[in-house]
Structures are given as structure tokens and as C-alpha cells.
Amino acid sequence: MERKKAIEVQNVAKSFGSFQALKGVSFDIYDNEFFTMLGPSGCGKTTLLRMIAGFESPTSGTIRLHGRDILDQPPHKRRVNTVFQSYALFPHMTLEANIAFALENLGWENARIRDRVAQMLDLVHMTPFARRRPAQLSGGQRQRIALARALASEPEVLLLDEPLSALDLKLRQAMRDELRALQRATGITFIFVTHDQEEALDMSDRICVLGAGEVQQIGAPNEIYEDPENRFVADFIGETNFLPAEVVSVEGDRATVTTPLGPVTTWHKGAVAGAPAMLSLRPEKIGMEDQAPGEALHGTITGRNYMGGYTHYTVTVNGTELRVSKRNAVSHGASLAVGAPVQLAFRPDSARVLAR
Structure with missing residues (x-):
């Protein structure tokens, strides 16, 4: 069964003077999907999010919401809401008034607003705090109210612009679970923007890795991590060792290469016999x-x-430095000391040959 598309981004480009922030980007986002745009600062992810919201216009290209071209629609006419890093709550209003505000502007009847506000407060587990003001809340509680307000008007798509970056580590981890649970409970398409690879891997159905204004790879978290399309993705997602390699032969989707660690035969992306490449391990x-x-x-x-x-080790093998991670499976277990001789081994299929 073909999945229904919530958002279609078609050949979207954006220039700020001579700087090209996005270079003909195209991809689809589906209904009821937690979709993450991941990349370093300046890669174009926030610009793209702002264009979906209607706060920016593309230089060229098209954006569709459930098949409708939305580029001529102002932000308030799009059934798309945004949750910002700063929460953007009204400090003088109670929490229930913050949630009700947008519904009042939409012309909802009072009884319907009361029911919806109560439903949203219950959804984010904030009913006991309904009469408080934002200043009386923790960062995580303010974030929950920002989410409740954005979800209250039943948007077709919810945009989240690095909403967890202002929270401390423990709270960030807890909010990741809550965000994923909210997405599943509401069935609304979430589009999440972050530079944090751990957030992306933890929450997403699919990840779009952006770099230098272009889509580098789109896939499920395990696909992005285990089968990177290129060096940029392998380097940005997680940590890896890059070893210079020379491609000896290519047979289908497998290649044999020579490396400082010896010959390796494994899966490849774009390798060409006789050409230099890179082994990612x-x-x-x-x-x-x-x-x-x-x-x-x-x-x-x-x-x-x-x-x-984990303990992360640097191990030198024949002049080549390798980063090795060893799980600390036993409390107070003995760790190997700097200067100690060790022996390393890896399965060839766990490495990937990438074209340079």
C-alpha cells in the first residue's frame, strides 16, 4: 500500500545574496512519520523548516502539503505549527490561557476550547499546573506547554526547531521519550530539526542528513549509521575510523581493498577498481x-x-591510530593501561568502503 505524502519538497533552492543555503533539495515526508533533518550549523536545515512554515520563501522549487502547493499561503493559513527552542510562551498568561490563545484566534467556540485545552493539558501531564504562569515552571514543563499549544489546533504537520537544545542532558533524554510518545499518540507528522545525532537516532522513523545545502542521505536510523552513503555521513553520524584504501576489485556491491591493516573485502558505496577510496570502521x-x-x-x-x-582507547597498529570502544560490562573491571600491548580483530563485513 502506497504511503500518503504529508510534505513534498521538490527541487527547493535558497540563496542569500551570493550564498546558496540550499541547492535543489528534494524529498518526501509521509503521514504519521517522525522525520528528522540533521546536519551541522549552516547546512540549510533551519532554512528549510522555515520555508515549510512560511517564514521564508524559496528562491526556486515547490513545497506541497498533502498535495497542495503552499508557497503562496501565509504562515497563518497553513495547517502547520512550529515549536521553537525558546518556547515563545506568553509570560503574563496562565498555561491554559496560553494553549487557548491560538484556538480563540481561530474562532473556536468557548466550550470546544475548554475541552481541547483540558485534553492537551492531560496529554502532556500538566493538568495540575493549569493556573500557573510560565515563570513558575521548569524548562521541561515549559516545553510541554509549548508542545500542547502547538498541537491544540490539530495541525497537519508539527515543526520542531531544535526544541531540546536549551535543556540539560537528563531532561533532554526524558523529553525525547515524551516527544516520541506524543507523536505516536496524536498521529501527527513531526518534522524535527537538530544537529544532535543522538537525538536523531533515538527518535526518528527516518533521518535526512543535510550537508553544504544538499541532501547527503535519507534513511532509517540504522541505515544511516550502518550504511553511510559517503564520508560526510559516516563522519557526522557517530564516530568512525577512516583508513586510506586502494580498490583492488569490485564485484557487485562488494569491493576488495588494500589498507594499512591489510586487505579487506566488504560492502562498498561508489568504489571503482584501481581508484583510491576510504575504509570506514x-x-x-x-x-x-x-x-x-x-x-x-x-x-x-x-x-x-x-x-x-564505555572506555574509548586509542591503539596504534603499524603506525596507524585506531579508535576502539570497549563496553564496561563489569563494575570495577580491569581496564587496559596506556602502553599495554593488545590484539585487535574485526569482521570485514562491519567495515564499509566509501569513495573519496
């Missing part, structure tokens, strides 16, 4: 022991960073 894909059987790689630990759940 995630730190957690590398096994490390002080004694390892078989044809292991022999190296020396030259750096160590304890991170709680």
Missing part, C-alpha cells in the same frame, strides 16, 4: 583483548578515555 566494531586468538592485529594502547558505560 566504527570503534565499537573492533574487538580488543590483551590476548586474542587467530590472525589478530597487534598494537599498543596510546590513549584511554573512561566514559562510564
